Amino acid sequence: MLKRLTALAVGSVLLTGSAFAQETTIKFTLGWKTQGSDAAFFYAKDKGYFKEEGLNVVIDQGEGSGATVTRIMSGAWDAGFGDVNAIIQNSSTRPQDAPVMVYMMWNQPPFSIVTKNTSGIKTIKDFEGHTLGGAQGTPTTRLLPVFIQKNGLAADKIKVTNMAPNLQEPMLIKGDIDAALVFNITSYFNLVLNRQDPEKDYKWFSFGEFGLDLYSNGVMVSQKLLASNPKAVAGLVRAINKANIAVAKDQNAGMASVVAFDNLVDVPVEKRRLQYSFDKLMVSPEMKEIGVGDIKDDRMTRAIGMVVEGYDLKRVPTPKEVFSREFLPARGDRELVYTAN
The missing domain is CATH 3.40.190.10 (Periplasmic binding protein-like II)
Structure with a gap:
């Protein structure tokens, strides 16, 4: 009987180890220090959404939304939250290395x-x-x-x-x-x-x-991750989308996950910042039309042109080099309804 129990225990450990080994680790960099506007990422981790997708997402603080791009290009991070205009800039000069945005969050420029x-x-x-x-x-x-x-x-x-x-x-x-x-x-x-x-x-x-109708921050991933594990990219996007929609309905729940990640944040200020991100940067007529996470290709083409002009770039990237909607959930699953609470 003892031998049988021991064998079962060993089998259980092996199964647990096997399941754990199947998790894909993704190193994810924020755009800056811990802020309320990042609540969806913390919520997805806190509520087990990443784990449900077979992902172990390690979230690190950032050094600026433009630096997210260079961090991913260094190979030290797989994904992150950052500025699409920095992708455009790097895609012009290093198209083989620049990350690709897979989920647009701030479709209004800050x-x-x-x-x-x-x-x-x-x-x-x-x-x-x-x-x-x-x-x-x-x-x-x-x-x-x-x-x-x-x-x-x-x-x-x-x-x-x-x-x-x-x-x-x-x-x-x-x-x-x-x-x-x-x-x-x-x-x-x-x-x-x-x-x-x-x-x-x-x-x-x-x-x-005043004429610069640019896109801004969203979730981007390395070309290496796109090529080697598209299933993980799809899971990452699904989990963040699910969390983003939940936090739009309940900012207090979102802030609880922010505090669980970093209990030193100024909760009243960061809750206001979270709500500001929905009010000013995310909720727009375009988002209501096409759903959260997506873009319009013609608008992105115009935005690329403005960035190319502003940064005096020599090569003009295509929208497909900068943004991929391949991993977006169905339109019906991206219906974000924001209620301040």
Whole structure:
């Protein structure tokens, strides 16, 4: 009897080990430090959605949404959340290495110019004669010449001062610059953390409303993972989509998963950031038409053209090089309904 129990125990261990060995590990990098707007990734892990797909997803904090692309290209990460415009840039120069976006989340661009209501800047024409502060190399700063050209502004009348990203809001608050070239979802909450009221006391000019109808952040994967394990890519997308739809309905549940991942986050601020990501970046007429996660090819073609112009790129990537809808769940499974709660 003892021998039989021992044999059963050994068999159980072997089966468990076999099942565990079948899990595919995916190293996933966030766009930045732990934030509420990343709740879907933490929720998918916390609720076992990744595990249901046979995936062991290891989530690491990031260094910027553009850096997600270079991290994946280094081979140290398999997937991540980052900026599609950085994919376009790298796909132009290194098409064999650039990752591919497989699930678009922020289909509205966060690239914005923010100014104090007291600055005297009421319209974009008023940028002329004023000083804008920008972090060198960021999409908002790099794409400013395209913004200026598309809106018929005089470039020689707009001064741009380069500065570190963490100095933009403090210098704007002090009045050292008249406006800042920012990511709205970052700058808005930097102002909140600096005890400012970004709604009442500041004016925001979104690039998307002034001729630069660009896409932004989503889930991207390496070409290596695409080629070697498309089943894992499909599972990753299914799990994140399922979590994203759940968090849209219940942000408190999403924030519980954020805290489970990192209990040092400022919950009230990060919950507001999560809701801001739905309000400003994700929920749009296009998303309601085609479902969360997808894009429109003609819009992506125009966006690629703007990025090629802004970054002075020599080769124009095709939309298929930049985005693949091959792994998206059916349209009926991508119906996101957002309710703030």
